[in-house]
Amino acid sequence: MRSLRYIVFILTSSLLLIAHAAPLVVPRGLLGTTWIEASISSDVFLNDPKDKELFSTTLTGVKLGQRLTPRGKYNAGLYLLSGTYKGHPGSSLVLKIMKSTDNAALGEAKALREVGDLVASGMLSDKLVSRQPVPVIIMLRKPGDVLSTTKAYKEANVAIKEEMRTQTNKLKCEKVASLAVTKHILHL
Template identity: 30%
Template sequence: MNIDLSETGFVSSYHSIVTFMLMLPLTLVTFPCSTTILVGLAFVVIQLNPYVAAAPASTLMARAEKTQAQTKIILSMPKFDAPWLKQKLVDTVKPNEQVKSKFASPLTNLQLGSPLSSAVNSGNKNLGIYTVTSNYKSHLSTELVAKFLEETDREAFVEVHALQMVSPTVNLYVDAGMFPLPVSVSNSMVAILAGAKPGQLAPLAVMIKKPGLPLIQTPEWQKADAQTRLKLQLDTIHLMCKSVGLVARNHHIYRGDNFDLNVLVEFKPEGMTIDKVHLVDFGAGQLYEVVPRETSVYEKACNEYWRIYWGAKW
């Protein structure tokens, strides 16, 4: 079994843009040219914005070059392969009735705030990640975030199932259920393409809000020189893969979507030393069953593979 990165969020956005361009002739026949061009530009900007905005650059040209380079890196990376890697969870796991029942009724006593920044608010099967403005299930509002899933399907069930499974190694899951989409989804091209409308009930996962930022968004990264950045990358990968390894050993799940936006880092108070990392995405599309092994086996494979991406990106 191997992991194909062409199925992950960034490449999915890339493929969506290609699909749109292929559909352009038909769209021009159906709609006025000016409307099609405006919709097309908006679609491309929204698809790439989380990745472009997250990459620090001094000019628009530099940002475009970074985005193009990142796409090439991902598409050229070999598939992740390991003898202990089994099938995707979405193909094998049967979510229990308790998980399925979560999406049978709406959540109550919950209030949402504004959407998170686009650099965090990205990924497959994701209609938006929102702040929470009400205390909920013994948690303060400031401790929570809520993620809308695209539809009530097997992947939504498996994502919630996985969030429950990986606790307490990764403490994210609070609750799940149906919840009305906020008005702000009308500004999301992803939601529009999915046919989502404000007020419509959609599956929602309520999760613990983890501290930190993606590495390249931190003030420490912004002011670091090249040598320090290399050290920060390696330290982040090491701690990230340690967490990935623990999840694999404790719960027999390998998280294959270890891109930089899916990992939040915290620095020690004294400055340029990373203290902790947090895995914040367990989308069903990149979760795999594994044969039981020692933690070090999973860690080593994760380190060797993801250094290709993290090392080539910056």
């Protein structure tokens, strides 16, 4: 009788261990996490008819200021604004000229709206950037500097620079994870 209990105990323990360590085979849709599998340019994310209209308006009252970067891989330029726009000082905003109004641009505008950073999106007519109207996103500018351009980083030794990069990446990952979980936005 004792050996039978021992055999039952071993079998039950093994089954519990296998069940606990087995990979999750339940489809994510059943767990309510299908958003994880969706790109911000997918129809799963762009699921509201209003999402397709994010560039349908013509923006007025926009005065371009300093150009921040040269043309990038996913944009045709970034600018600060001069003056004020929709109650925001121009220096607190960034205007991003999009290359097109495809789903990637729509998804970016929607993601910014979802996290509260979109001020406006639409078409802009400005001879300084193009002869024809171009799609733009106006977003809140985040405070801070690029780590490698700060005085503290430039003056640090190699070990301190590595620690600064590690701490910065940890903070960045925590912020991305928080946004992903609370807003259901995860890109790449």
